[in-house]
Amino acid sequence: MKPRSSPNIGISEVERETGLSMDVLRKWEGRYGFPAPLRDGRRTRRYPPQQVERLRLIKRLMDTGMRPSQLVGQDEDALAAFARKAPDARHEACAIFLVRLRNDGPEGLRQQLLREHMSLGTERFVLDIIVPLNTAVGDAWARGELDLHEEHAYSEVIQCVLRNMANQLNGAGYAPRVLLTTLPGEEHGLGILMAAALFSLHEAYCISLGTQTPVQAIALAARAHDVDVVALSFSSAYPRRRIGPALDALRRELGAGVEIWAGGAGAARMRAGTSGTLPLATLEQGLEALRRRPATRASGMPASVASSP
């Protein structure tokens, strides 16, 4: 056996474990004095587990909108206090499901969700259960009440349920034709799955490409499948500054004949009017956009999108 391996880990591993880039980790070290990794024989940084844990907590709080200057300099107690104060949007309805997940595992949650689906019908199920449940899980995660692995397990279950719904509903002749995906860097695919389920229900033809499709590939796909709409989703974690340029690039590749819809918490705070894109703050708005669409195919962009204010 090798008794060697110290529990301290290198900077790239910290990047992967926390989601904070190496550049940021080094900058913080200089600016705030934290983290303060040890150095091994060469000058390479080695982070003790305790500091990694604290970084994880900081990242969680930052994802809720807090800023590094408020967090990185603080000690453990202050951070813990912030975590307690983090938002908590729990409906009573949601609590049941999270208890299920913890007590009966993924399988238990799945059962409960299917039951609810049968009882409410697809549209109400998605809008009234899945959506608030997602935010509840996000909040619980930010507060540290939910472990990352529970969040992963949750995500898997939801994914499975939504995929089934979307697939069973999707029909060959439906219109408009909608391509759903996320841009590179956006790993959260729940948004497009929810959209696919609801859109299919309202007889749109949905083609999902999963997450992280490069702009160029989206354009090719749009042409290959002759879609009317490209629907993208941006989570709140997606860096806002990147949304505008990315949408510009997409519009350039796509040409003018295809609508771009941007949904998700990240898109809600988007600077408006970017390159003929229709921002959809909520799924309800997405459904409305679907209803308002001119019935005829290939009718160009609707006024709401084409006009640049």
Add this chain to the structure above:
Amino acid sequence: MKPRSSPNIGISEVERETGLSMDVLRKWEGRYGFPAPLRDGRRTRRYPPQQVERLRLIKRLMDTGMRPSQLVGQDEDALAAFARKAPDARHEACAIFLVRLRNDGPEGLRQQLLREHMSLGTERFVLDIIVPLNTAVGDAWARGELDLHEEHAYSEVIQCVLRNMANQLNGAGYAPRVLLTTLPGEEHGLGILMAAALFSLHEAYCISLGTQTPVQAIALAARAHDVDVVALSFSSAYPRRRIGPALDALRRELGAGVEIWAGGAGAARMRAGTSGTLPLATLEQGLEALRRRPATRASGMPASVASSP
């Protein structure tokens, strides 16, 4: 309107579009003279689309095992020649499905797969259809015969089919209990889905965490669900040098009571005997490992894993 948006993109966007890190892109520039990005007003690099395309091609070829020195210095023609020579493991059986995908879209492929599943039964369907189909798609993508968006669409369909199989088969009292996921940096989740389907079929209890679970979260999950086995998957694109250290870290967090199984094309070329891990080159080997497991729970590690040569 701002007509001033040049099609050239920045280095971080190239990183996301190609999967090559900024460090590597800069090093190649110095070492091989390629890429040779333009510079904007400040000194920042701006990559023309053509160079990005070539980088994509290089990355594809490198994922098949070629080395930068053979590729990065070469011109377009030489690279195209390499692409033509890339492996091509197409069974006749596979061609049908890919034609389906291209002609009838994702929905067409799904229908065809379901038909085949019914006809062959789950085990043969996964081992004889899905597995070769995956490598055929990978090869086609490396050869440039398949667009990225087609690969994404394919992946979505397969995912959906496999998830359904795994979920319908999974049962409460099954044993052993297996946790399936991938490490951060490994985005390909098809491997664990295939494993989950087959393992469930053989009455293992499968818990999937999706992709990219940090080591510490895996350890917590393993404890929370009281699993006997943690099964990881590594694609051929996963940097080999990272596998060993990552598995060491996992073993440290996990303690000795839980087996670690490593599958996938990346694990197949792993340096053997790393930190009490059982490498599984193929899914068949995975099933065999399942059969050989001592029937009793909590029986410690089997000899094949515990012995350190």
Add this chain to the structure above:
DNA sequence: AATCGAGATTTGTCTACGACAAAATGCTTA
């Protein structure tokens, strides 16, 4: 001819520190 090991080469990661623009914040004024 196949295998092995030592030495050379390739390759990606890591370090350091400065420059800088975009975003967020605070402050003033209409």
Add this chain to the structure above:
DNA sequence: TAAGCATTTTGTCGTAGACAAATCTCGATT
């Protein structure tokens, strides 16, 4: 209150070099 404007914060990108691990090369040995 809202709309500017100045200031601070913050992340990204730049250069250049050190270095270890992976891989290749080639001669010696079995």
